[in-house]
Amino acid sequence: MENSLKQTLEEAVARINRPEFVDSDPVQFPRRFTSPEDIEIVSLLTSHIAWGNRKMICRDCEKLLELMHHEPMRFVAEGDFDEIEDGKNIHRTFFGRDLKYFLRGLHQVYKRHGSLEAFAASEHIGADGFPSWCLAAALNRELASANEHFGQSQRCLPGNLETTPLKRLNMALRWLVRDDGIVDMGVWKLLKPSQLFIPLDVHVADTSRQFGLLTRKSNDRKAVVELTDVLRKFDREDPVKYDFALFGLGVSGE
Secondary structure, eight states, rough: HHHOOOOOHHHHHHSSSSSGGGGSGGGTTGOOOOSHHHHHHHHHHHTTOOOOOHHHHHHHHHHHHHHTTTTTHHHHEEEEEGGTTOOEEEEEEEEEHHHHHHHHHHHHHHHHHHSSHHHHHTTTTTGEEEEEEEEHHHHHHHHHHTTTTTOOOSSSSSSSSTTTHHHHHHHHHHHOOOOOSSSSOOOSSSOGGOOOOOOOOHHHHHHHHHHTSSSSSSSSSSHHHHHHHHHHHHHHOOOOGGGHHHHHHHHHOO
16 A cells, blocks of 8 residues: 555656646746845745735735845845835735835844855754754744834744644745755755655645545644655655645645
């Protein structure tokens, strides 16, 4: 059964993890850039608004890049974001005030460290067993510090790190770390693909339960750990590649 299931997933990965996948997925936006700093900023921001209808997500990611004049690193470094109106709708319940909260923190991170990867290295996330949660905690600290005089936002990174599946940040790290040269970009060398955790959305969770890969009923951090541990039995070096299979099969209804 296990060998048959692995073969099914491998075949689905080979069929779905193709260049044409990019055209309908938010990964298309960081892929437009060549600078590692631009790529990581766009990866973080576009993955952050990647919830809901995919067409709506891509539409709003496009608007977000236009808002940054298609120069994300310069936009963050020079602080142009303070001109964004608080009430400007970015995506669903994420507004200008929330985006500015995020960008003030990134401005501080890039001013001190030069890149998000260098900041992550300074926080030793490569040595942590749960690198995305470690990075989220460090970013939350920086965002809070940078916004000390502006108030808080509940629409940026999750604060409940003990329970959150951290789907969007895990997806951004998949883009930044996996380096198979097809869809994901692999510009970070701080982490290995083997250290990544599955980005757990509804499609991935439902498909995983149908396959018997996931027993936990809640879509939370424990479910992410459980599923990723099972996928590591199929491929210890690159367990998160199966995100393509589980997500793709779920979206298509197969």
